[in-house]
Amino acid sequence: MIQRLYLVVKEIAGSRFVSIIVLLSVTMSVFAVGLFSIAGDSLSHYIHNRFASSIPPNTIRISTRQPRSLFLFETARPMASAINDRVIKNIRGMDGVTEVWPVSALRIPIQARVSYLGFNYRSDILAFGVPQRLVAGELAGERYRRLWRDPGRERVIPVLIPRVILRSYNDGMAASNNLPRISERGAVGFGFKLFMGRSSLRTLDGYEDMDTVIAGFTDQVDSFALILPLGLVSEYNKKFIDGYRNEYQYAYIKVNSHAAMLRVSSGIQSLGLVVEAEKGVSLQIMRLKETITLIIRLLQSIIVIIAIIAISFATMIAVLNRIEYYRTLRLIGASRAFLTATILAKYLIIGFAGAWGGTSLLGYASARVIEHFHLTGFMISVSLPEEIFRTLFLFGMLIPVMSALPALVKLYVKGLSGD
């Protein structure tokens, strides 16, 4: 074994000039490929930090498919695409989903009665139930947050008014009917009555009138309906509708990245639901990242191809220059396998040295670049991620070995063949 290693060392020393050229080619190509990897990663992080994180992925709103209709009326409800507890659980399990907030309609007659300074106003209304986590930031204080979780605590129902209703009232109804404009601040804490199970058209047995308090205003749920605690809505639906099972009109889904937004949107669509989300920004950010990655990969491929061609030529020259040496070895008892192993071992060792040199140079250069290159939010990694380091090392070692294969073929086809 030692004697064979001696022959490998002699083989490396035997074509010093070409060995140095191959060594430098491997070092520079590993350095260049590594540099592009680091630059690509840094650029991706930059995009992530500057754009992707600053522009958080929009919340996805999902709904059921449009029902079939005949003139003014719906002819069938879209049962196949219902949003129920099973679907919600399914969505929660999707990769990248951080929160799911279902929205349920109150499906019983409901009427509001406002009494203020002798003025009485009744109106049939619509109401949706939402979980506290969706609107926690819009509830005006801890009292209302506690009340939202447990309305029975004070026997008062907290409600949120969508700002679109307030704006419509102030700009439309108040101005046209000489009514006072309502301020958000003044309205919070204002009480009124809600008749649960009763409207101007229908009254259910056992309807209830409940004290209600305005707990804040919301932009989260953009509709012309009062927003109530989800648990309460579910409770009233069950109380007045026989065999009622939780079924939601909408659900809001929060995801952790732009990539997750696109992925989850497709997953939800495959469940037969409609996704209402602005995917444009996410799509553009993802496309930008993909384009940069593609350009980096393209440049890396060009370097690898150039390196392989250059090293192939160098090894071809080296092998053909030493053809008489190989013939002599063969005549005095070296097998083809022995010669192949010797030549490949030589280029493996040169590749190892080149890869080591290239990665060391890369670490050194990265550290120097960081000292002189400052762009807010642009971070250059000094230490190579282990995966990239391993890949670069393997690439550096194997390039000269692969490049030597054409030379070996030439050697055996033309040079050493006994025939």
Place this chain on the structure above:
Amino acid sequence: MILRVENIRKRYRIAGVKRQILSGVDLSLKSGQICSITGMSGCGKTTLLNVIAGITRPGGGSVYINDRRMAYALDLIAARRRNREIGFIFQTFRLLNDETVLSNVLLPARIRGRVGRETREFADEMLERLKIYKFKKTKAAILSGGQKQRVAIARALVNRPNLILADEPTANLDRKTAQEIFDILLDLKKAGKAVLIVTHDDYMHRQSDLVYTMEDGALKAAP
């Protein structure tokens, strides 16, 4: 029997035309025998040596060295047998000019993977006997033709083979040096080696036990 060649045939395609180089060569060589082969240039003498050494695969026939058939299909085994059982001497010496004399002599032993003290002592003994010991650490490039051929002979003997193949070993040497090289080969015969030599030299023919002329791809006993 050290060497037995039976009905060896070999055909080459030269410029698109198939040409029979060896057409049924038979040859036997015992221990302590020298056989010299002569013939016109290109008649197939070197091809015969390459076939015997397991470098070139014959179109038909068999070669037995030390009563074991040469397996051409398995290059690894053929190469091992060439390394251990055959010593090759060439017209152009085929030395590594950048290496020392000793390094050249030890090369077959390195391929074999065995360069112990015993091998080194044997190499020294060879160099001593061939009168080139004083050049042991000299680069082969600066030796004369005769000295180079002595190094080549020492290299051929380092793995102690029974069969020596010599392909025109004196063609590049002057008359006096050629005579010395022939005398060394005759010494090998006395040492019990079988020597197959391709040469045009009359002196060697006279000293040989068997003399053949290669004609039309076959060996014919010389008169």
